Amino acid sequence: MNQKRVIEVAATLFLEKGFAYTSMDELVRVSKVSKSNVYYHFSDKEELLEGVVDYWIETYQRAIDQILSQNQLSVEDRVQMFLKHLSQGVQSREYKGGCPFITLYIQSPTHATHIKEKIGLFFTGLQMKVSLLLKQGVEKGEFRNTIHIDEVAALFITNLEGALFISETLKDATVITKTASQFFNLLR
Template sequence: MQSDHKLDVKERILQVAGALFHKQGYNETGINQIIKEAKVAKASLYYHFATKDELCIAYLQQRHELWKESFTEFLKNKKDKVVSSFDFLMIDNEENDYRGCSFLNMLSETTPTKSDIFWQLQRHKEELLSFFSTELIDEELAYTVYSLFENAIVESQLFRNQQPVLRLQKIAASLMNKS
């Protein structure tokens, strides 16, 4: 069992690495920067994470759980969870300065040859698609709305405003009313 001190160091490394990966990207974030900003020794980082990729996987796992908890909590009392999911996206845009999806951002910085990282990206998106499939039942409609949601993330990041989210939310609502 790890001591509280070691757990604190690990969490601090993860927190700093996660903030840096999200803000400046995986490839632009160096191990030395993480060590400096987390205020840990190099040996401490490598004690918890043997490689930068291993740190990335832990970050993606943690990011997935935090995102999923926030998403679920936000939608908990909403009547129309699908349409409200776009509202969640707008709040996320505001809170994260239109930085976009950590998983899509990481996708642009990795390849399928990094299978453990790639699997984390796929798992996150598969669970999001599963949410839409559960809510909408119709698999084709679910995939279409999921695709609109994903596009809303990318477009709002690109244009740094909520208009794409609002437009695609309206399209999703229209499609759901027709089904």
């Protein structure tokens, strides 16, 4: 339980203040978990960063798998549900760290290649899931059958990342869902 608490607090602080600017002492103070307990679970801040990346991956995977399973809804409705969930997260963080993965990737120490690889694998997996959704959309007649699914999935993710960044700079989470609507209109 303490380990989970420290990771959740770190997940917020790393996005709000930055990995480099968050001290282990601050984590102890905010999480109210003793210093010895924090160091029992995490030998250093980099190990904690890896725990935070895992936390965000699991959070997103759960949300994505939930929308994948709701076959009674259209693909666009399912994706928009997921994006509304993302938007709420961005708003609740007061637009800091629009995309946790890019924020943490950039903030990772240069030598933390395993953390960067983990984030890369997350995006590879995400693209496969988006391809799966687009394939379902084509099969259901939501999208035209001439689209190149994998290429469009890659474009969708690039588009989403851009929308997350712009929503952060404009402090407007509606950019995320509006951009997706425009994207889907191009697939009909």
